[in-house]
Amino acid sequence: MDIEKYMQELGSRARTASRAMARASTAQKNQALAAIAEALRSDREQILAANREDMAAGQENGLEAAMLDRLELTPDRFEDMIEGLEQVMALPDPIGEITGLKYRPSGIQVGHMCVPLGVIGIVYESRPNVTIDAAALCLKSGNAAILRGGSEAIRANQAIAACIRTGLSRAGLPADAIQVVETTDRAAVGALITQPEYVDVIVPRGGKGLIERISRDARVPVIKHLDGNCHVYIDDQADLEKARQVTLNAKTHRYGTCNTAETLLVAEGIAEQVLPGLAGELAAAGVALRGCLRTLALLEGRIEQLTAATEQDWFEEYLAPVLAVRIVAGLDAAIEHINHYSSKHTEAIITENYSRARRFLTEVDSSSVMVNASTRFADGFEYGLGAEIGISTDKFHARGPVGLEGLTSRKWVVLGDGQVRG
């Protein structure tokens, strides 16, 4: 198989299909989503069987347990997948909305119309349910998509792809609007991300290594976040109970998510009051602490799982029950620390002081900034986007959780009555 040629064909078909998708009505797109759900239901047994084959092959190839867990399509996950489709059906269609139509002194009326980006390339790993999630979001936003899942999930992904084609055709939309790459050859990714003539944007979902490679090699824009080194800063005018609850939730609610806190900053004025108890609770929850020198001095002998933090710890996304702890002079030092070490994902301040809250929101340069709330809220569903295609820590185009709107653009609409420029 000539991968380059194969991917060009996919790209060319996607580009053609994207024109029909841009014109598709809301009713037609929702009809396609419903028909895909129906096809998934009737192909349920084949899809689960294909997934079992993927699992068996994965075990044979020595895939690690975490990977196998993500790969597995349990009956519950299968139902969630269909529910996800129905949620996307219920979302308002962003396409075609015209905003801000205003008259100009020349007499023309100028506004914006929301339009699809065109063709979205999505590169992801293991989880077969991403195939449906991504397809649904691209479809609803009037885009065409080329989906490239992990080689370990190829059988289930192909079975799901057949349902997507069926659903699109039943709604009178081009089956090529959502294509799932059929080869497991890695060269397909390289080809997909270097076809600006066919692909408008790449959304990589997966480990940091994958995303770094794609960002480096892509010849089209990439919507991405590399990691989530999130911070909680407890100000010396914090409410102690809020500080306690938010910190525990931000660190211990889930360890493997990108919006989990990885560093705790505490103002020196409140450290003695808040840190010993909080560190005890974190330790009791199984969290190991990496402290700055002052933290070590304060907690010495009181907390067992406490070691000295190195410079590298401040940069680290542990994705594990580990938390770096630093005592800082106050707000300025906290902001400076965050803007230097953070991955610009999500940061929270705990304070009752109005002016400090306002300064933290303005001066911290991250995609989400919070006052008295857990970093774990940084999520498309929690923010009310209805769904999330990914999170961006870049500032260009979309920033933070990216929903349907991030897959759209706005063109200018001008309505006139024969006006000419003088």
Add this chain to the structure above:
Amino acid sequence: MDIEKYMQELGSRARTASRAMARASTAQKNQALAAIAEALRSDREQILAANREDMAAGQENGLEAAMLDRLELTPDRFEDMIEGLEQVMALPDPIGEITGLKYRPSGIQVGHMCVPLGVIGIVYESRPNVTIDAAALCLKSGNAAILRGGSEAIRANQAIAACIRTGLSRAGLPADAIQVVETTDRAAVGALITQPEYVDVIVPRGGKGLIERISRDARVPVIKHLDGNCHVYIDDQADLEKARQVTLNAKTHRYGTCNTAETLLVAEGIAEQVLPGLAGELAAAGVALRGCLRTLALLEGRIEQLTAATEQDWFEEYLAPVLAVRIVAGLDAAIEHINHYSSKHTEAIITENYSRARRFLTEVDSSSVMVNASTRFADGFEYGLGAEIGISTDKFHARGPVGLEGLTSRKWVVLGDGQVRG
């Protein structure tokens, strides 16, 4: 001079300055703009003298007349430059605006805050007034900027740069917020566009060759348009007088601008009625026509400056008194022609038919789509942006004329009261 190292120093200083700029108040930014205007006024004679030296060197080096014209800083242009500064002062400050703060079921309140992109790199040619335009827009939008003007304008640009530094310092802002590259070495451009750690976006302004090179080699996002192959389509339900006025304005108002019409499409049902007269008027204005076979047959013997169009003509941005003319079956053929040959800049339909106007707006995939208005309106000032840093024919981030808003991003703001995720 080690260009790579020099540009890194500029980048590093810009990054540091960008933090102070992001925090700067509206009053401070306006004060800096006023102080720059004042400095320009008091350095007027030095700047004009530096420009005369640039002109003399340009003549010696055999610069073509059009380039020399753009290079010249006449007293009028000098006044326009200062007036431009005052216009940017009068624009509302987009930074810090919080929109859409809505309560979510969890009790958190979620919204967007407008923030600067960070450091903008601008690469441009000859016109020294771009130095002030670009500096003003970057400053007002809270960004730092590195400006790299053409080598032929180096003396005037350096004299203007001194005024910018003075103005920034007088307002208590870092003088490094707007830096003008001091070397004419071309390697400086290569370094500027490949520093993602220091530069967030590049805006190239100039010829197609320059922009193509920059887009190909840049390692950061580029806001750009390559060319403007704009279309006017006269539908068979067009008002004849509007068709006549808009076509003449779109083609003949100015020949060298990117929003000038380069191809005229005419529905076959109205061609005999509209084309002979319109072609005569165009010819009388000195416009040479390149017609399709049907156009040739219709106009044969009536218009002298008429030759056969080749396939290449439909792609061409003439930037000259030349217009390609094609008779098409109707709306579908017009949309197909435009989506195939257009550079996706600006297109206009002339029609009194409601449904066709609506379809044209929806289905034409260009950054500006117009009904009964001249393509010449595609411009930041005409659209009410107050100013324009450039035009984008890409869909990612900004599309069409780009004003202050295109130099900003939106981060998420979350206000809570101790909420945690359950």
